[in-house]
Amino acid sequence: MPLSDVKMLIGGPQGTGLETVSHVLIAALAYNGYGVLSGREYHSNIKGRHSYILLRVSSHEVPKSLTYPVDILAAMDPETVFTHCADVSHSGFLVYDVGGEDTRLDKIVSMESYTRQRIEKRLQREGVEPVLGKLVEYLESKGVKVVGLDYRSILSELRERHGIAPHMLSRFTSSVIVGAIAGLIGLDEESLRAGFSHRFAARKQLVEPNVYIAVKVAEHVSSKFGPRLILEESMLQHEEYMVVSGNEAVAIGKIIGGVRFQSYYPITPAQDESFFLESHEKLTDGNRQLGSVLVLQTEDEIAAIAAAMGAALAGTRAATATSGPGFDLMAEGLSWAGMNEVPIVVTYYQRGGPSTGMPTRGAQSDLFTALFSGHGEFPRVVIASGDHLEALNDAVEALNIAERYQVPVIHLLDKFLANSIATIPIPDTSSMTIDRGKLVTRVEAPLNYKRFSLDELVSPRAPLGYAVSWYTGDEHDEYGHITEDPVLRVKMHSKRMRKMELIASEIPEEHRAQLYGYTEPDLLLIGWGSVKGVVLDAARILEKKGVRVSYLHIRYMSPFASKLVGKAIGRVGVDRTVAVEHSYEAHISKLVAMNTGQRITKEIVKFTGRPIYTHELVDAVLRILDTGEKRVVLDYGA
Amino acid sequence: MERSPTDYRTGLWVDWCPGCGNYGILAALTQALAELGLDPAKTVIVSGIGCSGKTPHYVRVNGVHTLHGRAIPFATGVKLANPELTVIVEGGDGDLLGIGAGHFVALGRRNVDMTVIMHDNQVYGLTKGQASPTLPYGVQTKGLAKPNIQGMLNPVLLALASGYTFVARALATDVKHLKQLIKQAVKHRGAAFIDVLQPCPTYNNVYTAQFYRKTVYRLDEDPDWDPVVRDPSQEHSKKMAAMAKAHEWEPRIPVGVFYHNPLVPSFEERLQSRLGNYLEEPPARQTIVSGSDGTPVVNTESLRRMLGAKVITVRRSKRAKPVIAPMP
Numbered sequence: 001m002p003l004s005d006v007k008m009l010i011g012g013p014q015g016t017g018l019e020t021v022s023h024v025l026i027a028a029l030a031y032n033g034y035g036v037l038s039g040r041e042y043h044s045n046i047k048g049r050h051s052y053i054l055l056r057v058s059s060h061e062v063p064k065s066l067t068y069p070v071d072i073l074a075a076m077d078p079e080t081v082f083t084h085c086a087d088v089s090h091s092g093f094l095v096y097d098v099g100g101e102d103t104r105l106d107k108i109v110s111m112e113s114y115t116r117q118r119i120e121k122r123l124q125r126e127g128v129e130p131v132l133g134k135l136v137e138y139l140e141s142k143g144v145k146v147v148g149l150d151y152r153s154i155l156s157e158l159r160e161r162h163g164i165a166p167h168m169l170s171r172f173t174s175s176v177i178v179g180a181i182a183g184l185i186g187l188d189e190e191s192l193r194a195g196f197s198h199r200f201a202a203r204k205q206l207v208e209p210n211v212y213i214a215v216k217v218a219e220h221v222s223s224k225f226g227p228r229l230i231l232e233e234s235m236l237q238h239e240e241y242m243v244v245s246g247n248e249a250v251a252i253g254k255i256i257g258g259v260r261f262q263s264y265y266p267i268t269p270a271q272d273e274s275f276f277l278e279s280h281e282k283l284t285d286g287n288r289q290l291g292s293v294l295v296l297q298t299e300d301e302i303a304a305i306a307a308a309m310g311a312a313l314a315g316t317r318a319a320t321a322t323s324g325p326g327f328d329l330m331a332e333g334l335s336w337a338g339m340n341e342v343p344i345v346v347t348y349y350q351r352g353g354p355s356t357g358m359p360t361r362g363a364q365s366d367l368f369t370a371l372f373s374g375h376g377e378f379p380r381v382v383i384a385s386g387d388h389l390e391a392l393n394d395a396v397e398a399l400n401i402a403e404r405y406q407v408p409v410i411h412l413l414d415k416f417l418a419n420s421i422a423t424i425p426i427p428d429t430s431s432m433t434i435d436r437g438k439l440v441t442r443v444e445a446p447l448n449y450k451r452f453s454l455d456e457l458v459s460p461r462a463p464l465g466y467a468v469s470w471y472t473g474d475e476h477d478e479y480g481h482i483t484e485d486p487v488l489r490v491k492m493h494s495k496r497m498r499k500m501e502l503i504a505s506e507i508p509e510e511h512r513a514q515l516y517g518y519t520e521p522d523l524l525l526i527g528w529g530s531v532k533g534v535v536l537d538a539a540r541i542l543e544k545k546g547v548r549v550s551y552l553h554i555r556y557m558s559p560f561a562s563k564l565v566g567k568a569i570g571r572v573g574v575d576r577t578v579a580v581e582h583s584y585e586a587h588i589s590k591l592v593a594m595n596t597g598q599r600i601t602k603e604i605v606k607f608t609g610r611p612i613y614t615h616e617l618v619d620a621v622l623r624i625l626d627t628g629e630k631r632v633v634l635d636y637g638a
Numbered sequence: 639m640e641r642s643p644t645d646y647r648t649g650l651w652v653d654w655c656p657g658c659g660n661y662g663i664l665a666a667l668t669q670a671l672a673e674l675g676l677d678p679a680k681t682v683i684v685s686g687i688g689c690s691g692k693t694p695h696y697v698r699v700n701g702v703h704t705l706h707g708r709a710i711p712f713a714t715g716v717k718l719a720n721p722e723l724t725v726i727v728e729g730g731d732g733d734l735l736g737i738g739a740g741h742f743v744a745l746g747r748r749n750v751d752m753t754v755i756m757h758d759n760q761v762y763g764l765t766k767g768q769a770s771p772t773l774p775y776g777v778q779t780k781g782l783a784k785p786n787i788q789g790m791l792n793p794v795l796l797a798l799a800s801g802y803t804f805v806a807r808a809l810a811t812d813v814k815h816l817k818q819l820i821k822q823a824v825k826h827r828g829a830a831f832i833d834v835l836q837p838c839p840t841y842n843n844v845y846t847a848q849f850y851r852k853t854v855y856r857l858d859e860d861p862d863w864d865p866v867v868r869d870p871s872q873e874h875s876k877k878m879a880a881m882a883k884a885h886e887w888e889p890r891i892p893v894g895v896f897y898h899n900p901l902v903p904s905f906e907e908r909l910q911s912r913l914g915n916y917l918e919e920p921p922a923r924q925t926i927v928s929g930s931d932g933t934p935v936v937n938t939e940s941l942r943r944m945l946g947a948k949v950i951t952v953r954r955s956k957r958a959k960p961v962i963a964p965m966p
Contacts (some may be wrong), residue, residue: 033952200715201947240942240951252945256934260924261719282914285940294718298746303711306704310684311714313702314723316921318715321955332705396934407914426942426949446679447698463922465720468678472695472703473687481650481695482703509683527699 003233012076016045017174028195035062064533067614078103107112179217186230247272247419253395257605261311286350301326315463321347338378343402361609362415365583382557386532404437443467450478504559513561517550566596610637642667647795659686659810666816684713686733690757706740720922728792767841792885804830809934812825
């Protein structure tokens with residue numbers, strides 16, 4: 001029977017074509033109308049260390065989360081099979097290179113010794129000799145269907161057929177993998193051509209040799225290896241998809257939202273956003289130039305936020321993007337933005353800390369950094385996105401809020417979202433508006449302009465160039481000149497601070513937090529950011545098991561939807577509320593306590609740097625319900 | 639419109655110490671602004687922290703008094719967002735060369751069209767006289783408990799090495815000369831730097847006004863001194879000559895223009911060649927909303943064409959020909 005949902009893991013050394021496999025497969029699948037979500041795990045390394053793609057394809061939705069076990073484990077190298085031998089379902093498929101069968105675990109130099117020991121122990125427990133061939137035999141004995149291919153001979157054939165130079169051959173390993181997967185799930189030649197054409201649009205000469213290999217392998221696999229995992233035809237109605245990472249979703253949101261100045265200092269996992277903006281710096285529609293985005297790579301993050309603020313003072317929609325260590329450097333600038341009511345957006349991609357921590361892995365442990373960094377008190381808005389579409393829309397919204405209220409806005413994301421790729425519909429701009437707030441370019445008496453007029457909470461803002469104004473990090477009067485007068489201080493500081501009340505009164509709580517599911521469920525999960533997808537998927541699985549789980553998704557970390565959240569928890573009872581977060585401390589519980597007085601004591605956390613997978617979240621929820629456990633620490637994944 | 643230096647004063651009480659070199663800088667600055675006839679609304683003074691940081695409050699043009707060491711990146715953002723603005727940075731030696739040294743170097747590399755005026759008094763005045771990066775090794779000024787244990791950074795050499803295309807030094811008490819240099823620097827298209835020797839009467843009892851009066855000499859007194867690069871082939875020799883001059887300190891300290899290279903493309907010109915519309919429509923001047931209803935200028939249709947490489951059209955049936963969105 002055709003399948004509606006297939007999960008696969010494709011692994012290999014970093015820098016040897018995984019990106020191509022991912023790109024080609026996603027394009028070919030999208031071409032057939034499927035919804036795809038894929039995540040990428042990699043070390044802080046350019047070439048050689050183990051990396052993998054976890055991909056999920058569905059015929060009836062865009063998948064919201066990733067999960068194990070996978071139906072297909074496709075290995076570019078022996079390390080992948082050793083690392084992920086427990087990740088493949090017992091009725092799944094293993095695609096591997098028979099040429100590497102003699103490889104012993106202890107000869108894999110790219111593997112960390114601790115990882116090796118852990119795998120060695122596992123194999124020992126199962127009585128498996130640590131040699132690839134033996135491991136494959138073992139997996140086969142467990143029911144895994146083994147697709148052994150001789151990568152080298154397949155590629156040699158290509159060499160004869162297409163005259164590819166011997167040293168270039170290994171680059172085509174990706175098409176062997178693509179072909180094997182195509183053979184298993186039933187992608188035809190046309191789809192493969194579509195996938196490769198998309199990938200190699202700028203290097204068309206590579207399309208045919210790659211299609212040739214992939215089709216050959218696909219034919220071989222589909223004829224030789226018994227019943228396969230054929231995907232049913234897509235039921236999704238989309239006529240076109242955009243294939244984007246989280247980074248790109250934010251960048252596209254910024255383009256629509258009018259960012260025309262973006263400064264940044266390179267840092268993982270934020271840099272791809274600025275890279276994308278730079279590669280689309282000329283905003284053109286046919287022959288017409290609609291504008292341009294000036295992307296400035298600065299000397300450090302301190303300069304990045306300072307330059308963005310300078311551009312904002314001159315009237316540009318300006319933003320910067322960074323990760324934890326970079327954001328720390330931006331803290332003094334953020335405080336200046338708060339004092340000077342500068343509309344600025346800082347896109348903040350969290351990764352594993354503290355310090356450089358796990359620079360290429362994900363986390364949600366910077367919630368309080370985003371909320372409280374910077375000295376002194378000042379209003380700020382912190383928005384966290386739960387998926388690709390939210391990320392795109394929130395980027396537009398963050399820019400609007402920054403200008404409407406003249407406050408710094410922090411747009412909080414995480415590595416999981418940043419680096420995962422999803423098929424989304426083309427963004428519909430008809431539902432989006434740009435609100436520039438009280439931006440004025442006509443000032444009656446430009447030499448006597450009060451930038452910080454106390455007449456209103458949000459003063460009319462004339463950019464530099466239209467009137468004479470002063471800005472200072474010191475407390476200031478209505479003109480912007482330094483003052484230390486106690487009475488004026490009270491007025492000016494209160495004016496700034498009271499904006500938070502204004503914002504809270506104008507943006508409905510229902511917009512700042514959303515409840516998914518029943519109002520009185522068996523268990524209420526509460527989370528934010530990329531936790532959203534996995535909780536919603538887990539809730540559906542739990543429903544089938546007779547467990548009713550709801551999800552309270554917090555989108556605005558500041559201003560917090562205190563009443564809505566308080567009510568939602570109150571109805572279910574704090575004992576039946578569980579915080580879910582990629583951190584040790586489940587910070588959201590503390591934020592809820594601060595804002596509602598309700599102390600959540602149950603939590604499901606994961607801080608391995610890998611995302612929470614659906615299957616482990618389902619297990620964790622059941623454990624909490626069945627055994628009354630208060631804290632479950634998840635650790636699945638390689 | 640004829641403007642006088644007093645038109646460029648805010649009338650706020652200037653709270654620098656009596657005898658401070660900053661008064662000379664302020665006078666030279668307002669005179670230069672008046673003689674250049676700059677529109678106050680289109681002129682921006684960006685400063686960092688410290689005594690020099692207060693300068694914008696005394697001048698009636700836009701003033702942005704920023705964070706310690708960060709005046710240059712702020713100014714860079716302002717200028718690049720709207721290149722029509724005249725941007726002047728006022729910073730101290732500690733501000734620009736201590737905490738802000740990375741930014742100082744970066745401005746040279748970019749050659750953004752702006753002027754950096756460094757108030758060089760060799761001490762941190764507002765925090766009671768600690769040694770700044772321009773105080774020579776072994777010197778003990780009034781506020782120091784021990785002789786300076788760190789070496790001196792040569793600001794003129796650093797500016798030359800970083801790529802500033804106009805590099806000069808002046809004495810704060812010679813208002814007329816400083817004014818001339820500021821005018822030249824503002825008119826120069828590219829990153830201009832003026833190291834202003836600024837006596838601090840409160841904390842620096844070594845490099846005093848009297849000391850400078852005795853040691854300073856004018857580069858333009860030498861009829862053969864020509865710092866201007868008129869042809870790319872002169873770039874190397876003129877820079878080497880400037881560096882040699884910059885090495886002079888005691889017993890005689892040169893002031894004037896060390897190096898002036900108008901041939902290097904400014905950052906704005908580089909952006910123009912990359913973005914196409916930059917100078918006509920810089921970031922701050924771009925329309926991002928179409929009409930009055932807040933509709934974004936970049937809409938679904940233009941996005942689809944602009945990001946064609948990201949778009950995949952789903953095939954209608956398995957018999958249909960592949961339809962792949964074209965690359966832009």
